[in-house]
Amino acid sequence: xxxxxxxxxxxDELFVIDEMHTPDSSRYWVADxxxxxxxxxxxxxxxxxxxxxxxxxRERNFSGHGELPAIPxxxxxDLATKYVAAYERITGTSLDLTPGDVHARIEQxxxxxxxx
Numbered sequence: 001x002x003x004x005x006x007x008x009x010x011x012d013e014l015f016v017i018d019e020m021h022t023p024d025s026s027r028y029w030v031a032d033x034x035x036x037x038x039x040x041x042x043x044x045x046x047x048x049x050x051x052x053x054x055x056x057x058r059e060r061n062f063s064g065h066g067e068l069p070a071i072p073x074x075x076x077x078d079l080a081t082k083y084v085a086a087y088e089r090i091t092g093t094s095l096d097l098t099p100g101d102v103h104a105r106i107e108q109x110x111x112x113x114x115x116x
Contacts, residue, residue, distance in 0.1 A: 001026075001027040001028065001029045001044070002026065002027050003020070003021060003025055003026035003027075004018070004025050004026070005018070005020065005025075006018035006025075023047060023048040023049055023082065023083050023086050024048075024049060026048065027046065027048045027050060028046065028047040028048050028086050029044040029045065029046055029047070030044070030045040030046075030047065030089075033045050046082065047082045047083075047085050047086035047089065048082065048086070049079060049082075051075065051078055051079055051082065052071065052075065052076075052079055055071070055075050056068075056069065056071075084097070
């Protein structure tokens with residue numbers, strides 16, 4: 001549906017400084033349902049983090065000011081399910097989710113790229 005790009009400068013060099021084309025920086029709607037939902041006046045089926053934003057606004061009257069309310073597991077699982085669906089629809093492959101040590105994986109990837 002739309003996306004945002006965030007940039008920063010170091011000296012005179014311009015850098016992209018945010019995740020690009022992810023459900024965190026873009027809104028994805030399911031294209032094959034768009035016309036029917038639009039014709040019925042229904043909300044579009046989304047594959048992004050909008051469910052979290054809407055839950056915060058509708059259920060907790062939270063608009064970004066004050067202390068963030070605790071987000072229940074069912075809302076977080078719904079978001080994770082949307083992210084997996086977005087990945088699989090965009091790439092055409094299934095996502096193999098393997099539990100592990102995130103910190104170690106990031107460090108390993110940084111070492112492999114020569115950043116550490």
